[in-house]
Amino acid sequence: MANMAYDTPEMDAGARLKAARLRPTRQRLELARLLFREHDRHVTAESLAEEGARMGVKVSLATVYNTLHQFKAAGLLRQVVVDASRTYFDTNVGDHQHFFVENEGLLIDIPGEEISVSGVPNPPQGLTIDSVDVVVRVKRN
Amino acid sequence: MANMAYDTPEMDAGARLKAARLRPTRQRLELARLLFREHDRHVTAESLAEEGARMGVKVSLATVYNTLHQFKAAGLLRQVVVDASRTYFDTNVGDHQHFFVENEGLLIDIPGEEISVSGVPNPPQGLTIDSVDVVVRVKRN
DNA sequence: GTGTTTGCAAAGTGTTTGCAATTTA
DNA sequence: TAAATTGCAAACACTTTGCAAACAC
Secondary structure, three states: OOOOOOOOOOOOHHHHHHHOOOOOOHHHHHHHHHHOOOOOOEEEHHHHHHHHHHOOOOOOHHHHHHHHHHHHHOOOOEEEOOOOOOOEEEOOOOOEEEEEEOOOOEEEEEEOOOOEEEOOOOOOOOEEEEEEEEEEEEEEO | OOOOOOOOHHHHHHHHHHHOOOOOOHHHHHHHHHHOOOOOOEEEHHHHHHHHHHOOOOOOHHHHHHHHHHHHHOOOOEEEOOOOOOOEEEOOOOOEEEEEEOOOOEEEEEEOOOOEEEOOOOOOOOEEEEEEEEEEEEEEO
16 A cells, blocks of 8 residues: 555545554544545534534544644644634645635635745745745625 | 924824824823834734833733724734734734744744735635735744 | 543633723813 | 723633543553
8 A cells, every 4th residue: 555645535534543643542533534524624623523512423622622633743634823713724734725704714725736925035044934824815795 | 391393202103093093092102102113013912011011101901902903903003813822913014924933923024025926716706805814934943 | 551542620821891980082 | 071991800712731530552
């Protein structure tokens, strides 16, 4: 099984956790199943906990927070900073950017091939670029 | 009290408030003087309150929050969303972007002429672009 | 068994709010 | 004097933490 990416949609939750070296606990398995059921999901801890509750997944909010951060650390999720008061996580860890609908808290993907940023100057001495994040803030008219 | 100069910091701040149709209270005047003393300042409510305290400006934290939001609403400040846990305000309301040094909470301006974003798709039906924000996340090596 | 993970409730952070007192126009 | 503003403390929303019980290996 050469070159299988950690985040291929067809990978099942158990394999995903194994690849990430996270113990396949019931909570992590069930949250992973929810999260990676679709390829591009944007969730907050609260929205995921609610969804879990709706789907009969019994997980505490603290565990949802822990799990999201562990998944992020493992490269399974990407954190998206668009709102000062909530943290969003994106199941699409590939190169892409976002529209953010303010007042609705809604994220919409912009494929990485469509958008490009040029003219980024070299960062000041001693600093290295980690990522270039673009947020296109939009509002409903 | 004769001869009040037209370009004292007081007059500057007063004119700014007048233009923004905000009553020139002592608190707003003093905060405006701190804020607009330099052209490109990045502050959080807390950092501004601390600075005020250091400079002998007596203002409650609640008023600092209120004032920052009023100044933002008046177009005197721009809000910068880079960190899920703090809100930054920028005294430079012109076209520009930012480096953000994670773990230090430090913002560094990137002039608008240097950087450019192309290929931003039309937003979905019913949505209008408000702003295109670029954050270049960097870390110290 | 041993180390990891979970859940709860408590604590923490940054921010907003209710309201009486104060200030501005 | 009427309307806006302030400061305090309490309320808030989101997130993290401490720790005993439950679980994975």
